[in-house]
Amino acid sequence: MSNPLPVVVDEAWLVVIDPQNIFASADSAWGSPFFAQAMPRIRSLADAFGERVIVTRWMPTADRSTSWGDYFAAWPFADQPPTDALFDLVPDAAGLSPRATLDLPAFGKWGPELESIVGHGGRIVLAGVSTDCCVLSTALVAADAGAHVTVATDACAGSTAENHAAAVHVMGLYPPQITLATTAEVLARRRASGR
Template sequence: MTADAAWLVVIDPQEIFASTQSPWGSPFFPAAMERIRQLAAAHGDRVIVTRWVPTADRATSWGAYFAAWPFADQAENDPLYALVPAARSLTARPTVDRPTFGKWGPELTAITGPAPRLVLCGVSTDCCVISTALAAADAGAYVTVVTDACAGSTAENHDAAVHVMGLYPPQITLTETAALLTSG
């Protein structure tokens, strides 16, 4: 791959978003994870996996958030926040852990550079994926969202988030796994 090749960012493939027992579990996660594995294989060593960790300051609006979702108010090493088994071998890099919905920030730019080409996939389309896509595009990154490799909280919320991200061309483009893999 060339130096300007895209980075695949796999957003939050964690038990809390995958488990059918979790209030935040997405029923679309298994299908998205299969596509994520295909994308990771195609991106080689340019794969970054992120994790949402609940360590934000409770004196801010995060306090009210965790009051609304007490099941998630656990230590970051709680099994809820572990990567799903299928995600553990996607990259040899350590995870980029952030206590924010969006994963765009200094930890990610330290790896990708300040204005990279990013390919985003993961969960949840209507929360962490859209938050990452908009912030990265706003900072000057070129963002491609692989819509069928994302899992939303519901089909309607997934579609709504995809619609909003589709309003930002040329900074954000939308594609599907097969199209991305056949284009190069």
């Protein structure tokens, strides 16, 4: 799953995409069956990145007059107030970052808010859920905006094993802007850089 391109993690930020109940719970229509496997890897990355961790949350606040209206009509269980427990972080994600969560009504989390933290052309390592939706959407838009993106593939959870593999394959088509690495590779490169 990893590629041979060098992953520079010096001054990188870890962006943990949407570790929320709606994507983690087995009771949720969007719950990833692989979230529990990814979460310990996410935690080990967050421990290594310290204060350079950003946690995002997908929020159901998009304008219903747009295509999001059709989306929520197709997924009415998710059309709840932002205060609903569905959108809370899972307990294991509490304390991953000293910062407040970055709450956005879009799959892709790259935009002015995130760029203002990591900087123009900044370096980010992505982890989280789901690989085939919010992680993929974030990676492609961030790369297009000039960010240096590493995806910690085994710290991401897909909706299915097949969809995870397909999303990783697509992101792997974008070197050198997007590189793929395992959690162990990211951590080893971070240690090698003295961080």
